[in-house]
Amino acid sequence: VLASSPAEFGTLMADDTEKWGKVIRAANIKP
């Protein structure tokens, strides 16, 4: 689903940052 406004897109960016942050920390992924 595409975000239509800048604010909605910002929410998508923030949600994904939080979601994948949890996965990275849980799996202890390092670059």
Added chain:
Amino acid sequence: VRLPRRKLLRLIAGAAALPSVLQTARAQAYPTRLVRIVVGFTPGGSTDIGARLIGQWLQERLGQPFVIENRPGAGTNIATESVVHALSDGYTLLMVGPSNAVNATLYDKLSFVFLRDIAPVASILSYPQVVVVHPSVPVKTIPQLIAYAKANPGRLNMVSSGIGAADHLAGELFKTMAGVDMIHVPYRGIAPAMTDLIAGQAHICFPGTVSSIEHIRNGMLRALAVTTATRSEVLPDLPPVSDFLVGYEASVWLGVGAPKGTPAEVIEKLNKETNAGASLNHPSKLASEA
């Protein structure tokens, strides 16, 4: 000099309205010269193609060149950093995607904070990833995959396009939610990962539809499910992983960002024009015609 009260009030009202008049004028004039869209990957990938499609669209709509500048390296951090430090005047834009969201946690010594320093402009497209296995893996459904992985811990090699890439993290999310142990094998890009998977050197991957649909259609890979919360128009016969792992969801998305402080009226103008382009399905060709 004494002004009549009515004239004075008129002057004050006019002065108060001046900033919004200037903002409107600035938005109407924008762009008056070339606009750069910085891409954190080499040419030819889905992010680059998405940038070129939307750049061409904006160029046609706004009458100025929108030029793609590829600045690969450091997991897109080089490109992001260059845009963070660019003038916030609307003439430097950044293609953003899951890598930016991931890097915020993956890298602990960045000179910028993605969510603070990059302003959201517009999303361009979103497409699912697919759980694919080499046909030699004796599973045809997600429940069978979970059962097989649990019976053979550490025996399945899970390839990805690189550490922290969308296909890697979709696989890690699957491992966590399903409670299975698969060995992650990162590659330098999705092409060599697909090559080894098709050759049977690896067992499973979570690629985007863009890079896998051709191999699925010609039978080189077996698709088990899509990673989106609902079925995908691109592969309508496949169930979503979430039918078996409630709450599982992953997808690839692309959008446009700008340096923090870019005028709101310029962002609104770009958002409106980008949405118009996206609604005409220009970029969706990426996902459906790959």
